[in-house]
Amino acid sequence: MKAFVALSMCLVLFTCNALVSNALDTITTNQSIQDGESLISAGETFELGFFSRGDPPKRYLGIWYKKITTMTIVWVANRVAPLADASGTLRVTTHGSLVLLDGNGSDTWLSNAPIPVRNPVAQLLDSGNLVVRDAEGSDPNNFLWQSFDYPTDTLQAGMKIGWNRTSGFNRYLKSWKSIDDPSPGNFTFQLDPNGYPQLLLKQGSDIKFRTGPWNGLRFSGTPYLNTNPYYRYEFVLNEEEMYYRYVLLNRSVTSRLTLTTNGIIQRFAWIDRTQGWMLYITSPIDQCDNYASCGAYASCRVDTSPVCRCLKGFVPRFSQELDMLDWSNGCVRRNPLDCEKDIFVKYSWLKLPDTRSSWFNESMNLQECEVVCMKKCSCMAYSNLDIRNGGSGCLLWFSELVDIRGYSNYGQDLYIRMAVSESALLPSHHKKHKLVMGLAVFFGSVFLILVLTIRLLQCKKKKMKLPEAKWDSFESGDNCEKPKEDLELPLFDLFTVARATDNFSTDNKLGEGGFGPVYKGVLRDGQEIAVKMLSRNSRQGLHEFKNEVLYVSKLQHRNLVKLLGCCIEEENLLIYEFMPNGSLDSFLFDPMQRKRLDWSTRFNIIKGIARGLLYLHQDSRLRIIHRDVKASNVLLDYEMNPKISDFGLAKSFTGNETQANTNRVVGTYGYMSPEYALDGVFSTKSDVFSYGVLVLEIVSGKRNRGFHHPDHRHNLLGHAWRLFTEGRSMKLLDKLVENSCSTSEALRSIHIGLLCVQRCPNDRPSMSTVVMMLGSDIELPLPKEPGFFIERNLLQESTSQSQPNEMTMTVLSAR
Template sequence: MRTILSFFMILLFYASSSYVAQISEALDTITVNQSIQDGESLVSAGGTFELGFFSTSVPSRRYLGIWYKKVTIMTVVWVANRVTPLADSLGTLKVTSLGSLVLLNANGSEIWSSNSSTDARNPVAQLLDSGNLVVKDVDGTGSSILWWQSFDYPTDTLLAGMKMGRNRKTGFERYLTSWKSIDDPSPGNFTHKIDPNGFPQSIVKQGSVVKFRLGPWNGVRYSGMPNLDPNPYYSYELLLDDDEIYYHYELLDSSFISRLVINSNGIVQRVTWIDRMQGWTLYLTIPKDNCDTYALCGAYGSCTIDESPVCRCLTGFTPRYSQEWDILDWSNGCVRTAPLDCGKDIFVKYSGMKLPDTSSSWFNKSMNLQECEEVCKKNCSCMAYSNLDIRGGGSGCLLWFGEIIDIRELNINGQDLYIRMAASESDLLHSKQKLLMGLAVSFGVFSLCLVLTFCILKNKRKKKKHLEGKDDGSESGDNSECQKEDLELPVFDLGTVAIATNNFSEENKLGEGGFGPVYKGVLEDGQEIAVKKLSNDSRQGLHEFKNEVLYIAKLQHRNLVKLLGCCIQEEVLLIYEFMPNNSLDSCLFDQNQRKLLGWSTRFGIINGIARGLLYLHQDSRLRIIHRDLKAGNILLDNAMNPKISDFGSAKCFVGDETEANTIRVVGTYSYMSPEYAIDGVFSVKSDVFSYGVLVLETVSGKRNRGFRHPDHCHNLVGHAWRLFTEDRSMEQLDELVESYNAAEVLRSIHVALLCVQQCPEDRPSMSAVILMLGSADELPLPKEPGFYNERKLPPEHTFSHPVHSPNEITMTLLSPR
């Protein structure tokens, strides 16, 4: 009997041991039929992390979280219910049959959920040895489908393998949020994220205010973290492609424990666990000194921590308010001591710098530094440039527009920054260079005068001759064929034009572009004119003036501005018909003028621009691609009829030619089509894209560039797409429009979205656009627009809009073929 009892005791022991072993093997996973109660936990397979319930200094507040299992000091890295703590120790974690994790209180009420309901057949929750809590669907073969993971919803800690950044297609963003205090895991006021505007950079905000920047990624490290060098324990990088922008790091030694955390004071730290010390050791911290404070020295002010005071103005700049600098208030920054002169400006090299705020920047990965300089030099709005990547001697191009903010000098691992300066402010411009530049400009003006003189002589002789102009050579296609046209351009006497414009007085000045100023004038017979005057030192204007003479002089359409004649006596002038209602941007984006643009007027403008483009693309003797269609280049006559102007960037197609490419990308970025801005490929569909943007601006009264919405960070095009997909397109209409035809509004928006589709082949022709605007037929559904995740402008960025001047930054960029 005793033997039999012993036998059963042994069987019971082995059975219980087997059961315990099975439970131990399953401690990292729960299924639909299992749950975790307060006091129980999951432990990852390698024993690195544990999931369970915890309290801080307030025992009555219970949280579900993940912490290091092997670290003797309890260190929480993720919290589920940080907004809604449990009031007691009766919480339960379950996996629903729909594949969602839910946290229930004592009453069985749901206080937190992963909201990951799926069609899962066998959902399980598992704590991985990376610290990632996942919900997946496991089939009989052992394979699984991931439905949800805690790594997508970080709290204050970035672990190895996690991503911090944004999905560029969906807009989904992962970022760190501090605890409210050391004892309160609820969301604090500090965030650490990757700012996707311009070239991505790492920033820390307190609420909506930027506190400091780690800077843009330079291929090795963040620009503002010079002490961050490669090490044998972990690797790190920032990835940027068409789909995602994110920073991540990976452990090279699995026994190494390291984490990146933003604490409740907004300080970013990397700490490592040292077993022999049984404590966390600080590896790096940001900010490390006062110079890391965002924009401490203001615009064009540089911070040097080894100097006293730490802020100074860059060479060629002086404090905006000297009295404020005397009391160590540098926030208003510095201003130039000499104004810029785009055609003569130089770039001064500053070495050992933390690169400035890149939220209003542009970048190209394939350019070299010389190409980068040429791009910046040709665009008067470009204030600085630098290499994008410092590896291998440097590569890529990074351009800054607007004021240069948040610069500091570094003792080690700083970068070279080239800042636009007035020539008078630097010894780098030698007299020989000045002479060569003057000769080049003089030769250019002289060449243009020869072209115009040739045109005039042909007009006088009334003989058909061919004007053979030499293009810039940067674009495919034989544009000389387009230039073989008879030009019968009337000649104006300089004295007549001077009298008409009150001797080119400031009172008559309408605006100014890269070519020079534009003046209003009145001829002796009462006809009002607009006079475009080529500046003596203009370089951009030579190409533009030539295009105007070669193209617009032969184009006659009610929706194109008319060129009346020219003058080459001492001054080089082009004379146009005057548009009394100025440009569309001056009316559309002015709060008072906008009220005068009723819906019928706006719809007429939309149709008129379409007819003008159709003439350029199809019905004129020359097939013209405008390439810089925007609100600033649409002029309005007495009856508010639109007229397309400024053909300085235009190109002509001949024969059956439908597409060309260029290394000289010109135009305004927020109106550019993706294929043109990125690859330099342009066609009639490039203008169609710009037209679509223009229609959305006309409907809404808002700019595409700089558009902001409290619910998202898309530009105006992205906003229109979101409203369309949610069947809320009428919300796009300008709130100042009181009376409107809803069908026309909806059709205009629908057509505009067809025009801004990503793929050129999907966009309609202008003839189809006119038919769609005027019919009641059902329209095809648009696909996702190009540049759907367009960057937004920083809050302080503003534009001025003089008449006959570009209403936005006009880009002249070199792009890869």
Template sequence: MDYFRELLFCSSLLLIIIPSTAVDSISTTQPFRDGDSIVSASGSFKLEFFSFVGSINRYLGISYNQISATTIVWVANRGTPLNDSSGVLRITSQGILILVDQSGSTIWSSNSSRSARNPIAQLLDSGNLVVKEEGDVNLENSLWQSFDYPGDTFLPEMKLGRNKATSLDRYISSSKSVDDPSRGNYTFRLDPAAYSELIMREGSSEKFRSGPWNGMRFSGTPQLKPNPIYTYRFVYDGDEEYYTYNLVNSSFLSRMVINQDGNIQRFTWIDRTQSWELYLSVKNDNCDRYALCGAYATCSINNSPVCGCLEGFSPNVSKDWDTMDWSSGCVRKTPLNCSEDGFRKFSGVKLPETRKSWFNRTMSLDECRSTCLKNCSCTAYANLDISINGGSGCLLWLGDLVDMRQINENGQDIYIRMAASELGKAGSAEAKSKEKKRTWSIIISVLSIAVVFSLALILLVWRKKMLKNRKKKDILEPSQNNQGEEEDLKLPLFDLNTMSRATNDFSPANILGEGGFGTVYQGKLNDGQEIAVKRLSKTSKQGLDEFKNEVLHIVKLQHRNLVKLLGCCIEGDETMLIYEMMPNKSLDFFIFDKTREKVLDWPQRFHIINGIARGLLYLHQDSRLRIIHRDLKASNILLDHEMNPKISDFGLARSVGGNETEANTNKVVGTYGYIAPEYAIDGLYSVKSDVFSFGVMVLEIVSGKRNKGFCHPDHKQNLLGHAWRLFTEGRSSEIIAESIVESCNFSEVLRSIHIGLLCVQRSPRDRPSMSTVVMMLGSESELPQPKEPGFFTTRDVGKATSSSTQSKVSANEVTMTQLEAR
């Protein structure tokens, strides 16, 4: 018995002494057998042998490790399955991965042009299986990596493109079926013969083309735009050219897949449903079919038939077009003659195939036009990069224009060569010169009559200009600084035609929202910049006052957490403000919606809280004027493409003197649910009124509930009262929105609730200043105990209403207005 005890002790001691190997790696001394597995350091991905349901074939592959649905992202032996569980993976001393079967025959192997002294195979948290020198953390030094040889899945940090120096071509290819990972018929890759565009083929036949990269997206993929899930970019890096993407939040799971039918789709994992949900498809409709309409034609999915010749072109074979066969394309109505040609601009299109093209990254658009005009083979030109105002670079087409389509949003401009007779007055330089001579002849022959009409016209224009300047002066007259001196606002003016084109003639489809001011439209300027246009209602006296007020205040403000005013338009009876466009709408769009609330996890919400606080601190303390906003609410916090918050809508804002912090009014404006009690009841507003509104928003961001309209089965208190009750009972965590529980830092969330309650205390004297709030959010110092909040029961609101005869109550998201004109 003692002998066996000693043997057991020695065995245990030996297990302790033998060093353990990393669970994410395979070394030359460790054969990797069927039944073994390695997991990446964070547990995100797993390498193991597996079989598809109903099959005896065994494969070596990488899959997601922390989700319920088995999802394979890469297979080593996708075309050569093992027939049993005898497979063994080894890494040789030269750094080559070899998969062998029971007989020792090689089923699959990696390759490498270099060797290592102590090679290992390591599974990274990105899902990349890398062969490298042990201890070397530089991925560029790896001997081999699975990301260089994708299957049907395009993961974050992968590269879709090629290396000209090594001839390495990274692309994804479909599987034959859902249970057969061997290579199918479809591939999706960077087209080596074209300028920076992706091509999907079935065998050797083109099926879909992305359009060339234009600095913002591929021109034929308008759905590719800034979003809260992932960032993307196209890289020109010496010998390398590739497209890649990264997740904004590593806790999200997202992947792109090309399936056995050639559909290229992006999926995101939804924890609530425990399933992959379709996020977007690269091919959306029939117009995405490659060259459906042939040359010199465009496809518009809203037309019937969908194909149509470009202006100045006609069907090549009319009888084919009559039978809905458009493949023969279109031909010019008037042949080119090179010396007298001009260009016609076509907007909102997917740029044509670029296999016969030429580019220059430094040319201006005018230089591009001249270069094309000098080359008789040049059929069109466009900006190479539209990511900056006005665009840059030059892309020329030197053959037929194929595979174009009309795009409703995020389309691009192209200038197509046309015969002078097709262009009329907009023809060649010679045609313009002749027209100019004819014009001068007419002017000279009728000079006496023209003088009379000219004088009349000058008088009319002068009178109209005086009326227009009077209106501009009334609205944009210089403001007075604290010393009584006038200050020039220097606000850019846009003309009405520009605004009309930008908003598609103020189309109802472009409306973003409406309010007491009027209507807000989405628009796009000629240079591609997206804008938001606030159009004053012609019948809104309230709106005119707010317009004046907003211009006077926001034009002087510059801060990363305040929305940027680009200019205004005052023409005829039209009055508009033009802002930078916020693609992710407003904060309330996300936090109060059960579906969209999951997009904002806790780190993003905390980032938004801090951004609002910094913007308010600037208004209250650091700006040229001391500004009190007076209408802070979730719908007035706009979010840019990176979810940075921007305070907007300064129509109700007021400025106070440099040393003043409060003022009094009998015209109470604002939004119940956010308005401070001293302001609603007594008309006294101050920087502490904004602090109260900020506190309400903090509690709404944490809870995902509106303050106004909140109801609880156990009491009649609003959100403030409910938060206060839970805080006093030590149960603040119960107010946290379910959608952020998994992502939240509890000490950070509880501190935010505490700060929110300090901000909504009944007495303004008890509320912290915004400088103190910013300091509290960024530190871990002890916080004072909050006192009872203001307006924390429904009766409080009723009392406020009866006490304030000068104002009327409105819904939570509608601004209060006085009964008489403001």
């Protein structure tokens, strides 16, 4: 009997030690985790256990979010040695190592424990860090081993990317091989220790993207890393370590940074309300983020065409290559250097060049930095290391300057070594040069005053100047304040425009819109122009004319139409660059012309419009809501590249504004978002809705408004939604592009279009997210029901068809 009791107690003790309850976050050397069991962190934030991936399925030990419904893996132990079946066991050895055993008891994965301890335990922390420590201590500095030192594809809050400079240990992200294969892929994201450290995204040994050096606030090439109440970004560089990490300031926020299988860096935040991950940062974001895309001594800007330009004082290395838009060989100095006589020219608003061949000193000031660089003939440029508090520290470059990016309202100053013959690029240089410049300014000012006086007299004589009363006569409403700054736009006289258009001949008339007629013209220098005339009986007025002048004159982007000038004499005229292929709707909805829009052209148009809207919403000098995105307001150049036009209804936001209300709802039916059409509330998400409608129209070749289908009475949005929910989205595709179509691009475009037209503005993606989704193959969230997802009443439908562009609403002024 005693023997039986003793045996029973032994069995109970063995069972308690061998098995782990799901409520435990720690195991000892006497315990284990078997497939089907798990560890859960104390706050139930993370879970460690076994999961399957691949076909046939393979078993992996990993960590994922416990409370998040979408299983999101953040770390994998045995990514290079998966288990063939569900027989895996995780143990802690008496030497302080973690070991993963297969069904035969063989080691498939083993952690290292450099310092043996008496009583080791393994614990899953609420940060998602799996650690091995002494049972008697919890000091992070004394961990024997931690998963945070061995990241896979995800950077979690508190995890470091970087080097231990004493031991040479390197922490970096390595992508999964595929969505279903956690084994190491071909992309890495790591801190490069050469020169002044910077984060590099690599595909194998090739650099794909570079963040630029840390400037005290963020990396030079990551303007989106702004201070906020949720995160603190840290960059540490001392004798022992160099690393980057982010720290959560609000524990209620769940965020992760992931390196995707196709080499895209994405930061997500979990949104409880939608039960989904929201993507809000991605890199690279556009072609200017591609490493060294413009070569040496050239700056890349997405708001110019071409995007690559030689810095001032430099010329293309091989001009013939530029005819083929090949900038890989970059630029060279216009005049050779002469070490002792060289000068330094300041270039502003830049992402600083590649720093792998740089030298730095944290204690120097900018003047001392210039002295050191001047003494070393091989020093090509210098800059401040830290931009805070007026700037400090010294950063020197000793090789060609590559991977430079220009910004319109962000960036740093870079001082580049130039030949003394380039002194004209300086604001002043030496006393003699200052005197020459002073005299030049003086005489230039006199000449300018003389020219302006003559011009004003001419304007007064010809009544070219727009009277103040004319500006003041704008009706009250959105954007009706008197302009606070001068128009940055050339004035054309009426005679010049009339001669260019053959006196506004009907033979030169291109069409007519809500603003008025549009004419083609040719200036005396041969430049083709399009002239938009404000009609006296136009539904739009001086308000829209002023909007167009104020906004478009400040916008420069390859996917926005360029306003060349205006005329404000007897007629109000806007002069644009000529778009030979006219508007998108003249192709898209014409049975014959639509044949010219093959799939590659349509997809290029979809992406181009997205880039243009992203510039308006995020990168332009003003945050602009277009408010009338539609097919007829997209013009096509010689190569069928899209350019957004017609900013008469646009509205700008300043500061932290994100949305506004209006009593004057304007726009086009079929493209207006529900919150704008019904309540007058507009934001960037209003443009996103219109863009989504346009995407579905481009894919299908059908208009949203007036769409009819024999099986139902939905508009195009409802039809697309029905097909999507039934898994038949390809039925939406225009039959004319079936043979030229990329199925994956078409399905992705439809999916993104439906995400953009979701009823709730908060559910719609931003344009930066749209651009990223169009340029990658990341998994997309499921869209919710679109706005205006209702079936038409036949009587209302009949009435609306009789007046296709107008509807009686108290607050509506439709076009």
